[in-house]
Amino acid sequence: MRYLTFLQFLPQKPYWILECGYPNAALWKGDARLLEWFKLLDLQGAEYRPDGVTFWILGEKEDWGNIFSPGGVIRPFVYNLKKYLNEREEAVTPQPSPPEPEPEPTTEIDIFNQQKGWTASRFASYLSCWKPFAEIREVFIHHTVNPTPATWRGRESMLAMKRVYEQRGWTAGPHVFVAPDGVWVFTPVNKQGVGCVGHNDHAIHVEIVGNYEENALVGEMRGRTIEAFAAICQWLQYDPMFLLFHRDCAATVCPGKNIDKGFKHDILDYIILREAAARISVEPVRVNEDAALYKWARDKRYGAPLTNEFEVCHRIAQGFALCILSCTAGAFAFVNATGW
Numbered sequence: 001m002r003y004l005t006f007l008q009f010l011p012q013k014p015y016w017i018l019e020c021g022y023p024n025a026a027l028w029k030g031d032a033r034l035l036e037w038f039k040l041l042d043l044q045g046a047e048y049r050p051d052g053v054t055f056w057i058l059g060e061k062e063d064w065g066n067i068f069s070p071g072g073v074i075r076p077f078v079y080n081l082k083k084y085l086n087e088r089e090e091a092v093t094p095q096p097s098p099p100e101p102e103p104e105p106t107t108e109i110d111i112f113n114q115q116k117g118w119t120a121s122r123f124a125s126y127l128s129c130w131k132p133f134a135e136i137r138e139v140f141i142h143h144t145v146n147p148t149p150a151t152w153r154g155r156e157s158m159l160a161m162k163r164v165y166e167q168r169g170w171t172a173g174p175h176v177f178v179a180p181d182g183v184w185v186f187t188p189v190n191k192q193g194v195g196c197v198g199h200n201d202h203a204i205h206v207e208i209v210g211n212y213e214e215n216a217l218v219g220e221m222r223g224r225t226i227e228a229f230a231a232i233c234q235w236l237q238y239d240p241m242f243l244l245f246h247r248d249c250a251a252t253v254c255p256g257k258n259i260d261k262g263f264k265h266d267i268l269d270y271i272i273l274r275e276a277a278a279r280i281s282v283e284p285v286r287v288n289e290d291a292a293l294y295k296w297a298r299d300k301r302y303g304a305p306l307t308n309e310f311e312v313c314h315r316i317a318q319g320f321a322l323c324i325l326s327c328t329a330g331a332f333a334f335v336n337a338t339g340w
């Protein structure tokens with residue numbers, strides 16, 4: 001999309017000139033497909049120079065956006081041209097524009113067709129069936145404020161939120177809601193969601209039902225939320241300590257002051273615990289006297305190793321009789337102990 005280096009509008013209509021740095025002279029001569037492409041564009045003339053090509057287009061195109069574009073290359077030129085010309089026109093002859101009519105909400109948000117809330121393990125198996133819509137770089141935590149766990153009505157609440165988002169003109173919503181009756185998928189995880197301006201195209205957004213500025217996240221809701229985030233982190237190989245709060249990227253208190261760094265630690269501990277529990281060995285564990293975690297456990301008298309060392313969430317971990325030790329690979333001075 002950076003091919004366009006220069007664009008000039010000539011006052012003597014109907015000539016437009018587009019100048020671009022691509023293709024360069026070498027490509028222009030060598031690529032028959034490009035010649036074909038220029039023919040399709042109905043270009044009236046072109047010349048190449050070592051630093052780029054200039055095209056002439058005769059006449060005014062009514063619908064620039066529909067110009068055929070093999071490889072999708074010309075389309076950005078065309079839109080840029082259109083935008084440039086519009087701005088140019090406005091600057092030359094300022095006209096009072098009629099007030100824009102309120103846009104009719106046209107979005108029909110495609111939500112996941114789920115009849116009841118899922119257990120966390122059902123949610124994890126859903127995730128295992130899908131690839132995320134893009135390379136995920138951020139996983140966000142939100143709270144709904146409304147509905148609350150008390151006013152949550154399952155599918156009815158999901159449909160009510162769909163209507164609210166549609167009225168806002170959104171094309172999608174957050175991906176997941178953790179609710180008192182289970183985990184709900186709103187926007188399927190193989191589609192881009194909406195949750196934070198500028199942070200949607202590589203992010204998964206998760207809502208916790210409730211207001212955690214006012215209330216603490218406790219009991220069953222806390223347990224389920226931790227399980228749901230653990231499933232997402234394991235699905236994406238995402239470090240739970242890198243989970244983002246909506247407030248990290250926007251002027252909002254979301255997901256509320258009662259959801260803090262300790263919550264991320266709880267998710268990490270939960271994942272480590274579950275992985276360690278699954279690895280408890282019935283055979284005696286062979287001990288490497290020099291291994292950092294083993295030495296740490298011996299010094300602190302944490303008892304015999306119950307698992308071999310294993311990797312989890314970009315960390316090395318090992319279960320001992322009294323606790324599970326873990327640390328980031330290489331950072332053996334900062335060992336974390338989690339209870340069983």
Ligand SMILES: [Zn+2]
Nearest residue numbers: 142143246254
């Ligand atoms: Zn939020």
